[in-house]
Amino acid sequence: MMPSSLSGSQLVASPHAHAGKTVTGTMLRVELALVPATLFSFWLYGWPSFLVWALTLASCAGFEALCLRLKGHPQPARVLKDHSALLTGWLLALTLPPWAPWWVPVLGGFIAIVIGKQVFGGLGQNVFNPAMVARVALLVSFPLPLTTWVLPGAQASLPAPGLADSLMIFLGAMPIPDAMASASPLGFAKTELSRGVDLLHSLSSGHAPLAAWHGVRVGSLGESAAPLLLAGGLYLIAVRIISWHIPLAVLAGLAIPAAIGHAANPAHYLDAATHLLSGAAILGAFFIATDYVTSPTTPLGKLLFGLGIGFLTWIIRTWGGYPEGMAFAVLFMNALAPMLDRAFKPRILGRQRNGKPLDAPKEA
Amino acid sequence: MNLRTLLDKLLGSADWGIHPDDHKRPGADAPVRVMPAPSRLYLPLSQHSGAPARPIVLVGQKVKKGECLAEAQGMVSAPVHAPTSGTVLAVADVTAPHPSGLAMPAIMLEPDGLDEWIELKGCDDPFALSPAEINKKVAAAGVVGMGGGTFPSAVKLTGANRAGIHTVIINGGECEPYLSCDDVLMRTQAAGIVAGVRLIVHASGAKRALIGIEDNKPEAIAAMQAAAAGYDTVRVCPVPARFPMGFDKQMVKTLTGIEVPADGRSFDAGVLVNNVGTALAVWQAVAEGRPLVSRLVTLGGACVNAPGNIDVPLGALAEDVLAFAGGLKGDGLGLARRVIGGPMMGAQVQHWRVPVMKGVSGILALDAKEARLEDASDCIRCGSCVEACPMGLLPSDMAANIRKEALGEAVELGLKDCIACGCCAYVCPSSIPLVQHFTYAKNELAARDRATLRMEATKKLAQAREARLAREAQEKAEAAARRKAERAAAAAKTAAAAEASKQGEPT
Numbered sequence A: 001m002m003p004s005s006l007s008g009s010q011l012v013a014s015p016h017a018h019a020g021k022t023v024t025g026t027m028l029r030v031e032l033a034l035v036p037a038t039l040f041s042f043w044l045y046g047w048p049s050f051l052v053w054a055l056t057l058a059s060c061a062g063f064e065a066l067c068l069r070l071k072g073h074p075q076p077a078r079v080l081k082d083h084s085a086l087l088t089g090w091l092l093a094l095t096l097p098p099w100a101p102w103w104v105p106v107l108g109g110f111i112a113i114v115i116g117k118q119v120f121g122g123l124g125q126n127v128f129n130p131a132m133v134a135r136v137a138l139l140v141s142f143p144l145p146l147t148t149w150v151l152p153g154a155q156a157s158l159p160a161p162g163l164a165d166s167l168m169i170f171l172g173a174m175p176i177p178d179a180m181a182s183a184s185p186l187g188f189a190k191t192e193l194s195r196g197v198d199l200l201h202s203l204s205s206g207h208a209p210l211a212a213w214h215g216v217r218v219g220s221l222g223e224s225a226a227p228l229l230l231a232g233g234l235y236l237i238a239v240r241i242i243s244w245h246i247p248l249a250v251l252a253g254l255a256i257p258a259a260i261g262h263a264a265n266p267a268h269y270l271d272a273a274t275h276l277l278s279g280a281a282i283l284g285a286f287f288i289a290t291d292y293v294t295s296p297t298t299p300l301g302k303l304l305f306g307l308g309i310g311f312l313t314w315i316i317r318t319w320g321g322y323p324e325g326m327a328f329a330v331l332f333m334n335a336l337a338p339m340l341d342r343a344f345k346p347r348i349l350g351r352q353r354n355g356k357p358l359d360a361p362k363e364a
Numbered sequence B: 001m002n003l004r005t006l007l008d009k010l011l012g013s014a015d016w017g018i019h020p021d022d023h024k025r026p027g028a029d030a031p032v033r034v035m036p037a038p039s040r041l042y043l044p045l046s047q048h049s050g051a052p053a054r055p056i057v058l059v060g061q062k063v064k065k066g067e068c069l070a071e072a073q074g075m076v077s078a079p080v081h082a083p084t085s086g087t088v089l090a091v092a093d094v095t096a097p098h099p100s101g102l103a104m105p106a107i108m109l110e111p112d113g114l115d116e117w118i119e120l121k122g123c124d125d126p127f128a129l130s131p132a133e134i135n136k137k138v139a140a141a142g143v144v145g146m147g148g149g150t151f152p153s154a155v156k157l158t159g160a161n162r163a164g165i166h167t168v169i170i171n172g173g174e175c176e177p178y179l180s181c182d183d184v185l186m187r188t189q190a191a192g193i194v195a196g197v198r199l200i201v202h203a204s205g206a207k208r209a210l211i212g213i214e215d216n217k218p219e220a221i222a223a224m225q226a227a228a229a230g231y232d233t234v235r236v237c238p239v240p241a242r243f244p245m246g247f248d249k250q251m252v253k254t255l256t257g258i259e260v261p262a263d264g265r266s267f268d269a270g271v272l273v274n275n276v277g278t279a280l281a282v283w284q285a286v287a288e289g290r291p292l293v294s295r296l297v298t299l300g301g302a303c304v305n306a307p308g309n310i311d312v313p314l315g316a317l318a319e320d321v322l323a324f325a326g327g328l329k330g331d332g333l334g335l336a337r338r339v340i341g342g343p344m345m346g347a348q349v350q351h352w353r354v355p356v357m358k359g360v361s362g363i364l365a366l367d368a369k370e371a372r373l374e375d376a377s378d379c380i381r382c383g384s385c386v387e388a389c390p391m392g393l394l395p396s397d398m399a400a401n402i403r404k405e406a407l408g409e410a411v412e413l414g415l416k417d418c419i420a421c422g423c424c425a426y427v428c429p430s431s432i433p434l435v436q437h438f439t440y441a442k443n444e445l446a447a448r449d450r451a452t453l454r455m456e457a458t459k460k461l462a463q464a465r466e467a468r469l470a471r472e473a474q475e476k477a478e479a480a481a482r483r484k485a486e487r488a489a490a491a492a493k494t495a496a497a498a499e500a501s502k503q504g505e506p507t
Helices: A023-045 A047-071 A076-080 A084-095 A103-115 A130-141 A163-170 A185-194 A226-238 A245-264 A272-277 A281-288 A299-319 A326-343 B003-011 B131-140 B153-163 B181-188 B190-204 B218-228 B248-256 B276-288 B318-324 B384-388 B395-403 B407-412 B423-427 B434-504
Strands: B041-044 B068-071 B086-095 B103-111 B167-172 B208-214 B234-239 B271-275 B294-300 B308-313 B335-340 B347-349 B362-367
Touching: A023 A047, A023 A084, A023 A226, A023 A281, A047 A076, A047 A084, A047 A103, A047 A163, A084 A103, A084 A130, A084 A281, A103 A130, A130 A326, A226 A281, A245 A272, A245 A281, A245 A299, A272 A281, A281 A299, A281 A326, A299 A326, B041 B086, B068 B103, B131 B153, B131 B190, B131 B276, B153 B190, B153 B271, B153 B276, B167 B181, B167 B190, B167 B248, B167 B276, B181 B190, B181 B218, B181 B276, B181 B294, B190 B208, B190 B218, B190 B234, B190 B271, B190 B276, B208 B218, B208 B248, B218 B234, B234 B248, B248 B271, B271 B276, B294 B318, B308 B318, B318 B362, B384 B395, B384 B423, B395 B407, B395 B434, B407 B434, B423 B434
Parallel strands: B167 B208, B167 B271, B208 B234, B294 B362
Antiparallel strands: B041 B103, B086 B103, B294 B308, B335 B347, B335 B362
């Protein structure tokens, strides 16, 4: 039971000033950082990708509103306005295949908001990243539509579908043309390796999808636009919405083992650059792993959390059953976040790390 | 640089505190206005930490400016002097400048308008005095920590001397937004402050003094450097403007690199911290024999007509100060919060009828935009508070535990190290009143401690009573047994005597 003196509008304690930061403002900044990458993806994949994005956001906002109403929340409009559900939807949309059928965003929104967030008690209470819960649940339940990638417009031999055709594809009334379908670079490498073709041959075959730095490549919305996502992420660090700890640790946790593996056996291990530019590495490091609610708040906790995500991602990509492992790695480390916070508290001024007071200093 | 400092730097925990808008100008640049005594003065008996002073004047008595009205009682206390000449009207209650709005006893003085001083006994060469003599003069003048701590200065000096400190830290940080009274004091009275600093060094037995001034006060830094030139024991050190730089632990660490242990005081680390205002008051007390009867107060906030610094006689009501200094815009239309002190740590009051005391540094009339009265929303665990906390605590986790009444957990997380500086609440995007949580928890814990003590005392009394009853019963029983034995013995004796006499009779 919350003590009554901690609520209500007649608060008397200091401070009587505020920096002016708001939850809504924070969420809007993150969305702003996602805009360039999202627009780039729309350009790459055309109308279907826009429809996927729009419906995912709408679905998340809709389920959030429904849950707040069912819970009898006193100010549902105020909560909706904080943009947290929209941001969850946006991040989920960026991890979906760009031409996914309509029910994927709807179901994804339901899983993310209802199961991933509201059953835990709403904003700030969930243990796992809602977007990643939805992404993993969809991937495990419906592997085929979740791994049907298409060639980006610039690489495709077919012209981009118009709005009418896009709607048909979106509603599932028209199949995706075979000529458009392709594997993602990580998926391709995994399949070839499992067929016994080593990377030196498979990647030089000429059919291999490239993990190009400029982002024109096969993948989900948030996979293709890695450089723009990187720019967005750096912007968030610059305006101090996120700290550098988690992104740097994720990228280091992924790149260092990848570089070592590749140096030891290039035929079996992809190089660090491919790892960093593929899959959800950049999106994950800057936007997913840094989710406030599900990541640690202490500097040391953040570093270990990020390193864990990067390293687990590399393990899953290299030896796991799935070509991409960022979502699993994030969920795994989400579970450890409260423990990391507890175990790696910052040092209190005047105390040692273990909480004992410092010894009195000797004569200076 | 040792491993600990390196780790702190690397992890960003060396980057503590916040950089609030300082709102210090134009108030800091306005000339000081000297306020004459208003029609009534209310001099609380508790203007310092420690025991309240004890009145030594009678109702109706005429007093002169600087005359002692109430004397210190107990080890930690300070006397109260008349800020002007006049008549003692009563010892009455006045509202304390505290959010509770509780009453506190105060001596009510009616000024006679003459402002007539008692004869002040100065001292031509204060540096010839022994530390004990200096302390005596400082104590008699009622000097307390002017930065808001209000700890009696003489007690502090004596303690520092006994502890054998090596460095005196003079705090000219004034990190609270709006406030500029220390800034103005340093600009206008630099010579007096530096003299006071040297006297404190002399009295405390230290080797040197470091004066820390935030770099947003270039005029003060220049004035103080000019005044300190030529004295190699005194050094003026500009420090980065950052809140809460003015806290002693933060200031000591910034200036000397020494980290005061969590359970210790600055003395234990070999330093003594004093405010610039205190240094000046010490100098005036010793060199001029002048007791503490007035102080500089900053008037600020968007709702005041003429922000600036005012030399206020102690005991004047904030209402009178406002009336003297230009009042509120539109007669207080748009006033959202009345604050005594700075916006970060000051006290919100419900009305202006509260007296200016020795530790009052500001009177702020804030509008809704400045005070940002927002309702709290859910914590999103963004960690802004963790980043801002100058003590290295986890404010969000502490607050979460306090909300579910798990005060033990909160203490485990470092609640007792919290200095209530307000950085966490200042940066919180959800506008959670974190300081309110911590204040609540600290008060609740103190109440529980008191309850535990009371229970233990009651238990002890009950046990003592039981023991006493048992002892009394036993004593009674023993006495009864003794009496019985005595009676038996006496009976046996008489019987024996009777037997003997019977035997003795010839047949």
